[in-house]
Amino acid sequence: MPLSRLGALLLLAPSILLLVFVFLGPIGWFLVGSFAELGSLAEIWEETRAVVGSRAVALAIANTNWIALQVTFFVLLIGYPLAYALNRARGLAFSLIIIAIVLPYFTSVIVRTYAWMVILGRNGIINQMLLGLGIVSEPLELMYNRLGVVIGMTYVLLPYMVLTLYAAMKAVDPRLLQAAEGMGASRLGVFLRVFLPLTMHGVIAGSLIVFILAIGFFVTPALMGGPSDIMIAMLIEREIELTQNWPVAAMMTVVLLVVTLVLYAIYARFTGGRTGFAR
Amino acid sequence: MQAGSAAVVLETVTKRYGADTVVDAVSVSIAQGEFFTLLGPSGSGKTTTLNMLAGFAEPDGGRVLLAGRDVTRAAPRERGLGMVFQNYAIFPHLDTFENVAFPLRVKKAPKREVETRVADALAMVKLTGFERRYARQLSGGQQQRVALARAIVAHPSVVLMDEPLGALDKNLRYHMQVEIKEIQRRLGMTVVYVTHDQEEALTMSDRIAIMNGGRIVQMGPPRDVYEAPENAFVGRFLGEANLIPARRDGLAVASEGGALLESAHGSLGAEGGFLFVRPEKVAVAPEAGTAPGGPNRIAGRVRFAGFLGNVLRYEVDTDQAGSLIADLVNGPGAVLHAAGDTVVLSWSREDCRLLPG
Numbered sequence: 001m002p003l004s005r006l007g008a009l010l011l012l013a014p015s016i017l018l019l020v021f022v023f024l025g026p027i028g029w030f031l032v033g034s035f036a037e038l039g040s041l042a043e044i045w046e047e048t049r050a051v052v053g054s055r056a057v058a059l060a061i062a063n064t065n066w067i068a069l070q071v072t073f074f075v076l077l078i079g080y081p082l083a084y085a086l087n088r089a090r091g092l093a094f095s096l097i098i099i100a101i102v103l104p105y106f107t108s109v110i111v112r113t114y115a116w117m118v119i120l121g122r123n124g125i126i127n128q129m130l131l132g133l134g135i136v137s138e139p140l141e142l143m144y145n146r147l148g149v150v151i152g153m154t155y156v157l158l159p160y161m162v163l164t165l166y167a168a169m170k171a172v173d174p175r176l177l178q179a180a181e182g183m184g185a186s187r188l189g190v191f192l193r194v195f196l197p198l199t200m201h202g203v204i205a206g207s208l209i210v211f212i213l214a215i216g217f218f219v220t221p222a223l224m225g226g227p228s229d230i231m232i233a234m235l236i237e238r239e240i241e242l243t244q245n246w247p248v249a250a251m252m253t254v255v256l257l258v259v260t261l262v263l264y265a266i267y268a269r270f271t272g273g274r275t276g277f278a279r
Numbered sequence: 280m281q282a283g284s285a286a287v288v289l290e291t292v293t294k295r296y297g298a299d300t301v302v303d304a305v306s307v308s309i310a311q312g313e314f315f316t317l318l319g320p321s322g323s324g325k326t327t328t329l330n331m332l333a334g335f336a337e338p339d340g341g342r343v344l345l346a347g348r349d350v351t352r353a354a355p356r357e358r359g360l361g362m363v364f365q366n367y368a369i370f371p372h373l374d375t376f377e378n379v380a381f382p383l384r385v386k387k388a389p390k391r392e393v394e395t396r397v398a399d400a401l402a403m404v405k406l407t408g409f410e411r412r413y414a415r416q417l418s419g420g421q422q423q424r425v426a427l428a429r430a431i432v433a434h435p436s437v438v439l440m441d442e443p444l445g446a447l448d449k450n451l452r453y454h455m456q457v458e459i460k461e462i463q464r465r466l467g468m469t470v471v472y473v474t475h476d477q478e479e480a481l482t483m484s485d486r487i488a489i490m491n492g493g494r495i496v497q498m499g500p501p502r503d504v505y506e507a508p509e510n511a512f513v514g515r516f517l518g519e520a521n522l523i524p525a526r527r528d529g530l531a532v533a534s535e536g537g538a539l540l541e542s543a544h545g546s547l548g549a550e551g552g553f554l555f556v557r558p559e560k561v562a563v564a565p566e567a568g569t570a571p572g573g574p575n576r577i578a579g580r581v582r583f584a585g586f587l588g589n590v591l592r593y594e595v596d597t598d599q600a601g602s603l604i605a606d607l608v609n610g611p612g613a614v615l616h617a618a619g620d621t622v623v624l625s626w627s628r629e630d631c632r633l634l635p636g
Contacts (some may be wrong), residue, residue: 008436147384173366173368175364175366175368176368176370176371177449178335178355178368179362179364179368180370180381180385181335181355181356182333182334182335182355182356182360182362182364183356183362183381183382183385183429184356184359184382184386184433185381185385186356192369193381193384193385194372197372198370198371198372200372230281244346
């Protein structure tokens with residue numbers, strides 16, 4: 001039964017109210033208050049250009065994009081085969097994979113990041129193993145640098161990719177794959193000519209959601225990164241906590257918000273049923 | 280069975296799922312250019328048989344030969360068959376041209392060849408001009424044609440079709456039956472066709488194998504299996520049939536109700552069986568003015584008079600043979616009977632058959 005407009009509005013009201021009070025309200029108040037400190041529109045514009053043009057911010061934006069791109073790439077690289085295995089697995093194997101993916105999903109990012117620090121640290125599990133086996137003579141620098149950030153974020157964001165891809169793969173009619181095989185395609189041919197194209201919208205949607213989440217990431221790069229791995233969210237936090245320069249923080253927030261919303265709009269187009277072959 | 284000349288040979292092919300034997304020692308030899316139909320109710324093993332022919336299922340016993348080559352363990356792509364699937368299986372991410380080109384693309388056929396062959400195949404199914412349409416922009420009938428074009432584009436000698444017309448409405452089905460038949464004749468293809476629709480099987484086939492419980496229960500040209508069923512199942516499955524329980528009574532045959540029956544075909548064992556007669560072979564006459572007695576004459580009362588347009592169907596309750604059906608062509612001077620009328624049903628000894636129970 002289709003909902004009436006009023007009915008839909010009533011059902012949505014609690015979440016809309018929540019969003020207004022805990023997100024839109026505070027962010028609006030923060031932005032207006034911060035920019036008001038600067039005075040006129042002309043001054044705001046001048047300041048914005050100065051901030052966005054500054055080396056620190058430009059570097060943070062470049063870092064953020066580059067890290068987010070790398071993370072998206074690795075998440076996809078690991079996530080696609082994982083989702084494929086999940087799609088083919090039955091019974092116990094299916095349950096084990098889904099638990100391995102979903103359980104961390106429900107665990108705090110901070111807890112998971114600390115877990116990786118235990119694994120990757122100078123005296124961590126990996127280094128102790130490598131040293132014990134005599135493969136390396138001194139501990140590898142796996143953390144407090146770019147590598148640590150990418151490893152940590154890749155792990156944290158993996159479930160988003162796997163679950164998105166799994167949904168896309170589940171929607172592929174297995175009879176199409178059988179048909180392709182019957183018409184003479186090799187296993188690789190079936191994958192490249194049928195399965196991959198039919199799951200491509202999942203690849204795009206998963207990559208966008210991971211990228212969106214990655215550019216706003218704070219905890220993992222803050223804990224696992226080195227001094228040069230400043231991402232934009234960390235810069236915002238620094239402006240507020242250390243220098244108390246609220247206008248600058250506000251500007252960077254706007255930049256991040258706009259980028260996120262634009263990417264989200266693209267994401268919504270890809271998942272909103274406008275792709276003709278999503279069943 | 281001459282394996283050398285036949286396009287398709289199944290030799291005692293068997294498939295089990297757990298304790299269930301879904302296909303039980305099926306043997307068939309299909310000639311080059313033959314239109315061969317596997318007909319049966321759902322669960323009779325016809326689709327599993329086709330899957331073993333296609334290579335989607337591996338037999339637990341027996342052999343599959345294509346043009347004399349043993350392909351029992353070969354992968355589907357090594358068999359070089361054309362296929363039309365029940366749900367069409369049209370790739371939603373490819374347009375009509377690319378769908379039809381698919382079997383050529385995977386073989387890495389040269390561009391020129393792909394273009395001419397796809398154009399030929401589309402012309403054959405009357406879809407020229409639809410090259411850039413996607414499946415979602417095509418009607419059910421057009422999707423069916425795409426599937427058909429794709430099955431014949433690589434000029435396979437054998438084409439398998441799994442209930443290809445199941446999703447179409449009745450008129451369209453008939454048109455497609457005729458078209459498939461025409462294309463098959465023109466290209467001289469061997470077609471192995473699976474259906475549960477007896478009318479479709481009768482219209483299209485050179486030969487029909489009727490399956491039940493994993494076995495072929497009868498095989499032959501449409502007219503033979505329709506008019507001369509070897510058992511009650513085949514008689515009942517291929518359209519309406521009167522099956523009158525019968526037993527031997529000395530040298531003669533009688534219904535359980537005592538009516539004298541006579542048939543030029545078949546015979547009954549000691550355990551009895553049925554007299555089989557198609558409704559359209561049964562004559563209906565008003566009771567008054569017909570001489571009583573004689574074999575194959577049974578009096579009864581019309582319980583239901585159905586008007587099917589071109590056919591008048593009477594369901595007649597008789598004391599001697601239970602409820603019988605008679606179909607009369609609604610031709611010139613057809614006499615109509617109403618429910619409640621008493622009538623006499625009769626048929627010739629040539630038009631009926633004695634079947635074992």
